[in-house]
Amino acid sequence: MEKLKLTSSEIGSLWGEYVNGTATDVVIKYMYSIIEDEAIKATFNDAIQTFEKQKQQIKTFMENEGFPVPIGFNETDLYLGKQRLFTDAFCLNYLHVITLHGLLGHITAFSISVRKDLRDFYDSCDHDAKKMYHQTIELLLENGLFQRDPLYYADEHPQFISSKDFKDGYFGKVRTLAATEIISISFNLKKNILTKTLCIAFSQIAESKEVRKFLMDSEKTADGQIKALAKIMQADNLPVPKSLETEVSISTDSPFSDRLLMYHIGFLFQAAQNYHGTGLASSMRTDLVTTYESIILQNLMVTKNWFDIMVKNKWLEQPPLAPNRAEIAKQK
Incomplete structure (x- = not known):
């Protein structure tokens, strides 16, 4: 059976994952360089290694389909050795929220993926993000940095809405x-x-x-x-x-x-x-x-x-576009 080509939605999700991922990866690498707490630093190292693996897989997917790999963000956007900008506590909160973004992005990408190798890829990304979510939550709790949502108190019985004033x-x-x-x-x-x-x-x-x-x-x-x-x-x-x-x-x-x-x-x-x-x-x-x-x-x-x-400022990369049939016809 001929291998299915990636659809526009699948290419779009890979493109977005790459650009957004490289942007946050630069920030995470900077934070890793300034973090003092060993447990938090180890978690950031896990995040860096995880994305490096995912980035290489995304590049392979795009290159095999003949699409150029986005430039995204890299070492040219990072100036190490600068004065400390964030505390360890903020860095951990940042990683936690970015992980939540990743969870949503991976499940959305998974839901529009048809090809099995791509579904398997996003399945593994989802697994990695859930693992990181557990790590950040546990560290936030251990350090007294996680504020839980308000507590409610249970009614004795289930209730129905009885007025439009609701x-x-x-x-x-x-x-x-x-x-x-x-x-x-x-x-x-x-x-x-x-x-x-x-x-x-x-x-x-x-x-x-x-x-x-x-x-x-x-x-x-x-x-x-x-x-x-x-x-x-x-x-x-x-x-x-x-x-x-x-x-x-x-x-x-x-x-x-x-x-x-x-x-x-x-x-x-x-x-x-x-x-x-x-x-x-x-x-x-x-x-x-x-x-x-x-x-x-x-x-x-x-x-x-x-x-x-x-x-x-010519700072915004253009995602893959649908073919412009009118322009193609003019070139005939």
């Missing part, structure tokens, strides 16, 4: 948050806190004024979103995940290229749209719906500005 978030008797709504609120808060902290750190070290302004504006956007979601939690006397700003040093010595700084923040804002969309879909209170709609629109503006800067 959806009311502005008028009348506003109900407390449902456990199904907390999932996305808490998750989005934690991710926005990490994004805000990276924006603060990156704005300290960026060389370009244009990049610094983008990062400072993005930090304000992330901060506003954190406050909007935190306000909803606090109205029910529920704890909000703690901030991470104090885990960033005052160094202005950049270990990364401006291109990497820009790409990384753009990736986080774009990826967040998936999670905010999930939160919107699971919300049954009108104030939550409008909050998520506002956040999604804000992120669209951030990514538009990001795209303009990336294109202007």
Whole structure:
């Protein structure tokens, strides 16, 4: 039987995994160089070795199909030996959140893969990500760095919704948050806190004024979103995940290229749209719906500005495109 060619979706997933993976790999290699805690450092070494294996497999897939391997990010975007920018605690939180991104990315890629060798590849990637998730959770718990979501207390019996007021978030008797709504609120808060902290750190070290302004504006956007979601939690006397700003040093010595700084923040804002969309879909209170709609629109503006800067500086790689039949016909 003739071996199936990779589909456009399969090539697209490989391309995205490579570019996004190399971007985070550079950050993880820098963090590995500054981490002092031996257990955390060993976990980062595992992450580096795991991605190196996956990167080589992705390259093989693309080369065998005749597609050019993306440039992505590499040693030219990393300047080792610079002043320490992050604490060990922040590095571990970063790896944990990036692992969560990887889990979602791998399962999405797996779900659109048809060829068995590609399904097997993403199956192994998913296994590796789950292993890393366990490692980061255990280390966060051991070091007292993991803040669990709020605890709820059980009703005596299952309940049914008995009033249309259940959806009311502005008028009348506003109900407390449902456990199904907390999932996305808490998750989005934690991710926005990490994004805000990276924006603060990156704005300290960026060389370009244009990049610094983008990062400072993005930090304000992330901060506003954190406050909007935190306000909803606090109205029910529920704890909000703690901030991470104090885990960033005052160094202005950049270990990364401006291109990497820009790409990384753009990736986080774009990826967040998936999670905010999930939160919107699971919300049954009108104030939550409008909050998520506002956040999604804000992120669209951030990514538009990001795209303009990336294109202007020729920093954005182009993914594989569908054939332009009209242009092909003109060449005849």
